[in-house]
Amino acid sequence: MQLVLQNLVNGILSGGILALVALGFSLVYGIMNIINLAHGAFLMLGAYITWQLWSTFGLDPILAVPIAFVVLFAFGYGIQRGVINRVVRAPVLATFLLTFALSLLIETTALFVWTGDTRGVQTAYTGANFTLLGVTVPWAKLLTLVVALAITGILYLWLHRSRLGRAIRATSMDVGAAQMVGVRVAHVYGITYALGAGLAAAAGALLTLSYPLTPTMGDPFLIKGFVVCVLGGLGSVEGALVGGLVYGIVSSFATQFDVTIAGQHLSGTGLQDVLALVVLLVVLIVRPTGLVGRATA
Amino acid sequence: MVAVPKPRRGAITGKRWVFLVSLGLMAGLLFVPAGHSDYLNLTFRNILMYAAMSYGWNLIGGYTGYISFGNVAFFGIGAYCSAVLSKAGVDNLFADVGLALIVNALFAVAVGLPILRLRGHYFGIATLGVALGLTDLASNLDFLGGSGGASIKQIGEAHFTTYYYAMWAVTLACMIATFFIARSKLGYAFVAIRENEEAAQVLGISPTRYKVTAWAIGAMMGGAAGAVFGAANGFIDPPTAFAVDNNVFPIAMAILGGMGTASGPFIGALLLSGANELLQQHFLKLHALFFGGIIVLMILFLPRGLMYLVGLRGGMRRWLSDLAVFRV
Amino acid sequence: MLRIENVGMRFGGLWALKDVSFEVERGTILGLIGPNGSGKTTMMNVISGVYKPSEGEVQYAGRRIADVPTHDVCHLGIARTFQVVKPFANLTVRENVGVGAMYGRLGAKRSARDAFARTDELLEFVGLARVAGRPASDLTIPDRKRLEVAKALALDPEILLLDEVMAGLNASEVDEALHLLRTVNERGVTLIVVEHLMKAIMSISQRIVVLAEGKKIAEGLPQDVTSSPAVIEAYLGARYVKRQAAERERKAAAPPAEPPA
Known part of the structure; x- marks a missing residue:
């Protein structure tokens, strides 16, 4: 019982931030039909802006969230108006490749500016926990979830x-x-993309509290965001929230999975993303419009 | 009696002269090993490898119109086939490719039957899910070496040349197979599904059967390239086998060279992969910037691929007005 | 040959078809008429297996159409045209028809080359040979209708369902189309024709079925059907029929002002 409760709490804690990651991706996808492969790069930029503000001025990551949001909002607006809007009506493959190339450009630039070294943010509450009803809750993750x-x-x-x-x-x-x-x-599209980028940056800023920073840190979050927004249903806020929580809880419980078949040891910790992807495939096949089930795209 | 005009050529395979030029270039590539340079062999082997992967994507994405974002799965499976055989003490390229063809065909049919029922983006996302799932799965399977990877025994002395010829043969097979498939009844079924799946069905085409066929043949192409790559590379681990770049580059190549044509993937690979190798040689650190820039420019100015330029009538003005269609 | 038995088709709470039954004899031409929204196209969709009926069944050559997958319906020998034409826009006219010849009823026996040989005959027959090499998206409306017919014929059907293939054609084009359909029928193909043009359908059909609001209101020879009060009412409205009746009574009551010349 204790274990179930702990896993549930862990799942909700990581699901909340995943929902935020998916939110911006889902907006851009649902409204403009763009599979934004630069979403992870935006998240990474938000994280590095936060790290820079913390290491230069000692600013707390939570306070850096609005700053990261505003900077990436402006950046995203510029990219949409200047570049993506030119081909937004082309088949979806065009914007898919375009945003992939943009992420390549952003990540390579980040590699120059911040190098490939792993960075981290330390705050007074980093690593601090509290225990309630026998369930351990890290302060940083709770704060992340609330924001x-x-x-x-x-x-x-x-x-x-x-x-x-x-x-x-x-x-x-x-x-x-x-x-x-x-x-x-054109303006509405600009704002939508700007929002997507800003939300990614906000998520990146929050993630600095519990994840190490590298120029490619956004890639796994891009994929998770992708999965979460399909799980929940494209283009809706509720969908991203439900999808994020489901993903978080499924992969949290998946860590308990531990079997050995024919000498092959399979541990849930390594396979939690595989299990989440299996859930995704099942959801897609049984209910292609997602769990919340409002077909927008 | 009105004279019957000759049917328009090239809707199915692309322009005939372009295909002949491609065949000529392929013949020329036979002489690369004569340069006695491991570097040249490696560079051109990479180009050929991307071409083969692009052909694999082209059958399902270009001909059948189902945009897959997960074709790297087949490449990875192919590479791991070589690793498994090497571990079992079999070091033979024909065995590697043979096993990769069989495993990929079976895997593609098993996975394709459920996910090819999905349309549009949902299909794309499902394929991406398959590729990512395999990456994690490979990292967790001990007999594949887990996340540490597996090594593959190299064959003989002149291995660079052997592997080069092997990759060349795989790519040529993909090119010729695409040409003949496209002109056959099979090719028309693929294209009919791409153009309008409901209408194709009314004309007696079973969408499931032909979509899975296109997907499986493409899987075999990617798998063959993967098997040769695994053997040539001598080592394979999940990030190499299922690299994100290997998922996206072949798509970019097919678009540039011409989706749904028999020479498009080869030409696209020659240009894009060639540019990438050149940039990598001269600007080791900056090359990703240049490469990203090239793709951005290609999408902005040639979203319909290179063959569109070749067939363009009406010059700059027509070009710009065609581009403006995609703007808001 | 084709039996429609108590077919009902419901969309949500609305019955687009209710309890419709009729039969089609081999080698005949049946006209299916009715005012807008009477369920003609729905009927075509049920017969060709695009919709599975909510009630009743359609039987062809002893098989229930609802049990046959859509892509196998043409292999049974049933082909149809669509009111909203669906050409493969990036393929040529010849390729469009060729696909039908490759995968239709006799397609399995044909190579791609044989299929195109058959295609060329058909293009000549429907009058599309002059545009064989053009992309289908370039065609004019009458040519698109011809293409629809050619694609359906390429399936080598025993029974052909034609949904408004004459809509939008001018008088001489309609005559050509009628001639074409008669020729097809003489070659042994059974036809079911849905059409708005009364004159055209009356001249070509051997039997007529009339639908109104999803129900069959009349069936019979063309001349019998047109004089049926139920049909006139369905087309022109109950008030018109009443007014007509009142008119007749008035004329019967009052003697004509002057004798007819």
Whole structure:
């Protein structure tokens, strides 16, 4: 029972940040039909900005979250208006390759600026835990979860209440109709991509609390974000949240998996991503619109 | 009686002269080992390897219209086939390639039957999931060497030359197979599915059967390249076998050279992989920047590939107006 | 040959077809008519296996169509055209038809070369030989309709379902199309024709089935069907029929003002 509870808590803690990683990816995918392979690179940039602010000015990573968000928001807007918008209506392969090339450019540049050395951020609460009902909870992860959920909530409200948020949702449903009622699609696309990049950066900033930094640190998160947003259902905030939590909990329980077949030892710690991918494949085949099940794309 | 015009050539295999030029270039590549340079052999073997992988992707992505983001899985399986055989004491390239063909065909059918029911992006994501799952699985299987990787015994003295010829033969086989498949009934079934799956079905084509066929033949192509690579490299580990680059480069090559044509993958590989090797030689650290830049420029200015330029009538103005279609 | 038995087709809470039964004899031409939204295209989709009926069944040569996978329906000998044409836009006209000849009822016995030989005959027959090498996306509307027919014929059907192949054609093109269909029928192919053009369908059909609001309201010879009050009502509305009846009564009551010349 204790073990089940501990795994559940671990799953929720890592699921929250995964949801935030997936959120920006999902927005860009659901609204513009772009598989944004630069998402991991944006996350990495957010993490390095946070590290730079911490190592130069001693700024706490939590306080760096808004700064990383704003910087990458501006960067993302520029990329969408300057580059991606030029081919956004081409078959999806074009933007797929384009964002792959962008991530190659960003990661190589990061390698020059920050070198390939592994970096880390130390705070007063790094490594500190508290125990509740026999379940151990690291402060850093709890803080990450709280901030991630707060950002998700703010985004949800913004998308549903604000004028621009509604324009974005309208564009995702029908570009032509949105254009007709006066939505400036190029601008809306710019904002959407900017949001995606900003959210990735915020997630990257939060991840510095518990993950080491390298220029390629974003790649595994890109993949997880991809999986999470399909699990939950493309293009919806709720979907990213549900998908993130499911992914977190499944891979947390997967660590308990431990068997030996014909002398081959299979441990759950190594295979947790494989199991999560098996869940993804099953979900895709049984329910292609995702768990939340609102077909937007 | 009205004169019947000759049917338009090249909708299925690409322009005939381009294919003949490609064959000529392939013949020329036979002489690379005459340079007695391990470096040259390695460089051109890489180009040929990417071409073969690109042919594998082209059958399902270019001809059948199912965009796979996970074809590197087949390359990796092929490479591991060589490792497993080497461990069992069999060091023979024909055995390596043979095993890779069989294993990949079986694997592709087993995986293809469920996931080829998915359409569009969902199919792409599922294929990516398969490739990633295999990476993690290989890292956790002891008999494949786990994350430490496995070594493969090198054969003979002049191994660089042997492996070069082997890769050349694999690539030529892919090119010729694509040409003949495309002109056969099989090729028309693939293309009909790409153009309109429902309409193809009404004309008597079973989408499942032909999609799985295209996917499996492509898997065999990628697997053969992987088997030769594994043997030539002498070592294989999960990040090498299932490298992200090896997933994306072949797609870029097929687009540049011409998706759904019999020479596109070869030409694309020659140009892109050639550029990459050159850049790597001259700017070891910066080459990824240049390479990324080349792909960005290619997508921005040649999103329809190189053959579009060859067939372009109407010059610069037409080119720009064609590009503007994709803007918002 | 083809038996439609108590077919019902429901979409959500709406019955697009309800309890429709009729039979088609080998070698005949059956016209299927009805006002907009009466269920004609739905009927075509049920017969060709695109939809599985919610109730009842369609039997062809002793088999239930609903049990046959879509891609095998043409192998049974049933082919159809689509009201909204679906050519393979990047293939030539010849290749479009060729695919049908390769994978249709007799396709398994043909090589790609034989299939194209058969294709060339068909293109000549429907009058598309002059554009054989053009991409299908370049065709004019009448040529697209011809292509639809050629693709269906390439499947070597025993029974051919034609969904509005004459819509959008001018008078002389309609005559050509009618001639073409008669020739196809003379070669032994059974036809089911859905058409809006009354004149065309009356002249070509041996029997007519009339649908209205998803139900069969009449069946019979063309001239009998057109005089049926139920059919007139369905087409022109109940008020028109009542007014007509009132008119007749008035005329019967009051003697004509002047004798007819």
